[in-house]
Amino acid sequence: MSVTYAHAPGFVAGDRPKIVTSRFEFADSYTLERYLATDGYKGLRAALSRPANEIHDDVKNATVLGRGGAGFPAGTKWGLTPQQVWPRYLVVNGDESEPGTYKDRLLMERDPHQLIEGCLIASYAAGLSQCFLYIRGEMALAQERVATALNEAYAAGYIGKNILGSNFSIDIILHWGAGAYVVGEETALIESLEGNRGMPRLKPPFFPAANGLYGQPTIVNNVETLANLPWLMCNGVAAYTAVGTKTSPGTRMVAVSGHVKRPGVFEIINGTTTFRDLIFGEEFCGGIKDDNKLKAFVPGGGSAPWFTPDQLDLPFEASQVGPAGSMLGSGAVMVMDETTDIPAAALTLTHFYAHESCGKCTPCREGGTWLERILRRIVDGSGTDADLQQLLEVGAMICPGDFPHAANEKLGLKAVPFPYKMTTICFVGPSAFAPVHSALTLFRSEFEARVTKRVTIPVTAVGVSS
Amino acid sequence: MSRLSDSNVAVAKEIIARYPRQKSALIPLLHLAQEQTGYISREAMVHLGELVGVTSAEVYGTATFYEMFRFEPIGKYLVNICGTMSCALMGSEKLMHHAEKRLGVKAGGTTADGMFTLAHAECQAACTEAPCLQVNYRFRLRVTTADLDNLIDDLKTGKLSDEIPVHGVLSKVRQHIAPDREVGAVAPELVNESPVWLNGKAAL
Structure with a gap:
């Protein structure tokens, strides 16, 4: 029940x-008082009572997977920083804006101290010098809750100089965005944090672990990923992997x-x-x-x-x-x-990605826009059947080769596995194509039913006589 | 006129000091300018450039990338109705049409009395509560057309002025770091040793 x-x-x-939502049942779950009454900051104490490398090993052995999208193990990610290059930074990705996604905002609003404790544990384990907590601009309540929690935790000695009286010291700086989906991509997040237009950087050379914030080794972790760490520290690797x-x-x-x-x-x-x-x-x-x-x-x-x-x-x-x-x-x-009107549903997503394209890569900037325009005229009833092929051709310029799709028994389709090839730096361009491709592959008849039979799009040049 | 006020300059300096590089403070400072005036003026961008040590063109370059920043006055209340997939599946289009009729403006427009700006928004991370909207970035969830009518009435009569500040004010809480607790930001080129706690021993 x-x-x-x-x-x-x-x-x-x-x-x-419940590993990350254990406090959600309390109305005051976001307060320091409630946090301390429910094992709060015990994970930090447990971590600081052991050498940092052991904590890093725990996170590796527990295979804490990244919760932001790529699913890369956090412990492995931390280990990719080059040896003996200092300082290293932690950037917390709280720029949740992927359509359908609603979890990091809850974690920040409902249990900000758990996130802060996770940041502290990660910073201790990976030897990080400063932590920047980047919250999406549109999340006013999350910003207020996290700001309040940071103020409480600083005053209580959990953040800042000589935490809990140890030799571990770190600042956590609250930072916030101003409305740009692409900033959820880790290199764009770093650009934004440096005060620039939030456009993704090319990898290589800009792998954040080696060359991130201010050109220094930088770990970018999702809010939910870090929120797992206090529980892991309190309960151990075996309990986590169980x-x-x-x-x-x-x-x-x-x-x-x-x-x-x-x-x-x-x-x-x-x-x-x-x-x-x-x-x-x-x-x-x-x-x-x-x-x-x-x-x-x-x-x-x-x-x-x-x-x-x-x-x-x-x-x-x-x-x-x-x-x-x-x-x-x-x-x-x-x-x-x-x-559900499938072409119209796909249009809401393609519109989203076309709108959110930062404009750096041509296939995404132009292709995304054209995908949206063509799809819109189909939905509006003025598309032609040539448009269906056109959609796939534009998509192939963003993602050449077979695009992943699911198997379908009725249509006799075999699955094409993930991932795709891409001609863009980040995933915004391919994401504009994904809904179009899925909708067209799995529900082609719905598109065919609303386009006019016409093999080519007539080109009319006003003022040019034949 | 719309350079930052003295008290906001003090806030700005506190924010700037937290970053190893001053330009990092730019987005928070742009929010501060928008909080002061409701939008970001040219004078404010010149001032921010002076504060963080970049040209006003660089400030403009950054500011214009982000959707939340406005460069001319808009309504006191910005009503953002989400139109991305989950909300669209749950009837956000109907909600938008209703809002357009009720306010007498199309999406993107501002009412003649300067009270409301209506906008189509992209996914706001409340997908399970569709359709959703934000007024000055404060949520309203599972919104019906009747809810929307009541919301507009309440905003007009000032009933919600405690909960929903005017456009520009984002977080009502600022981060404060007491000087005796602060580690302090250091430019990366001045750090070349590993943190002291990475000595193979427990910190506690």
């Missing part, structure tokens, strides 16, 4: 292990939105929970709204290729979702029922 707490919109608790599977241990937060009976954010067991559990399970969303039929779902945020009911039994496990043609991304499932 799940309970919805009125004071934590979106969050749905349940009788499952939850979930060997390759996807622990839990993760997943937001399920769209046409379901009970949309919500759930902390689920990693690796074993399936999409069927999430969408139809009684302890999660309880089925499709109005008992309609499921038509399709986006499994990992707006950038992810779509799945249909054929993929419902896949678990939250990257090694299975990747070969099946999509990605787990940032823990965001968007559900479409049988009433």
Whole structure:
């Protein structure tokens, strides 16, 4: 039996292990008082009681996967910094803005001290000199809660000089953005933090671990990733890896939105929970709204290729979702029922990515815009069947070769595994194409039904007589 | 006129001092300028350039990349209605049409009395609470057309002025670091040794 707490919109608790959402049931979960009454800052004390390299080893051995999208293990990421280059920085990515994703904002609003403690543990373990906590500009409440928590924690001696009386000292600086999706990409986040236009940097040479903030080794971690660390320190590696599977241990937060009976954010067991559990399970969303039929779902945020009911039994496990043609991304499932107008739904996402293109790479800047224009005229009823091919051709300039998609029994389609090839620096361009490609591959008949049969687009040149 | 006030210059200097490089403070300072005037004026950008040691053109370059920054006055209340997928699936288009009719402006427009600016927004991270909107970046969730009507009424009568500050004011809480607790920012070229606690021993 799940309970919805009125004071934590979106969050749905349940009788499952809670690693990052354990305090959400308290109305005052964001206060230092509540935090200290519920094992707060015990993980920090446990960490500081051991040498830093052992803490780093714990994070490696627990295989704490990055929760931002790529799913790269945090302990390994920390280990990629070059030897004996100082200072090193921590940049916390709280710029949550992937369509469908809703978890980091909850973690910052509902349990800011847990995030702060995670930042401190990471900084201690990886020998970092300063921490910058970058919160999305549009999240006023999260900024207020984190600012208040930082002020409390500084005053109580948990941040700053000689933390808990030890020789560990670090500042955590609250920083905030001003509205740009692309800044969620780690190199763009660093550009933005340096006071510049938030455009991604080319990798190589700008791998943040080697050449990040101010050209120094920099670790960029997602909010949820860091929020896992206090629990890990308090309970140990064995307890952490006992939850979930060997390759996807622990839990993760997943937001399920769209046409379901009970949309919500759930902390689920990693690796074993399936999409069927999430969408139809009684302890999660309880089925499709109005008992309609499921038509399709986006499994990992707006950038992810779509799945249909054929993929419902896949678990939250990257090694299975990747070969099946999509990605787990940032823990965001968007559900479409049988009433959904598929081309129009795809347009909302393609519009998003075209709008959010920073303009640095031509295939994304021009291609994304054209994908949106062509799709819009199809949705508006003035498209031609040549437009369908045109969409795929424009997409192929952003992502050459086979684009990943799911298998479909009815259509006789075999899966093309994730990832794709790309001609752009970051994932914004490919993300503009992903919904178009999925919609067109899995629901081509819906596009065909609304375009006029015309093989070519007539070119009319005003004032030029034939 | 719209250079930063003396008290905001003090706030700005405190913010600048937290970064190893001054330019890093630019986005927080642009927010400060917008908080003071409701938008960012040319004079403010010149002033910020002086404060962080870059040209006003560089300030302008950064500022114009980010959607939240406005360069001319807008409504007292900025109503951002989300139109991305989850909200669209749950009827955000209907909500937007209703708002346009109710306020008498199209998305992007400002009402004649200067009270409201209506805008189409991209995903606001409240997808399970669709359709959602923000007024000056304060959330309203699972919004019906009746909710929207009530919200506009309440904003007009000033009922929500405690909860929702005027456009430009973002976080009502600022970070404060007491000098005796602060480690202090150091330019990276001045650091060439590993942190003291990386000595193979426990810090505590």
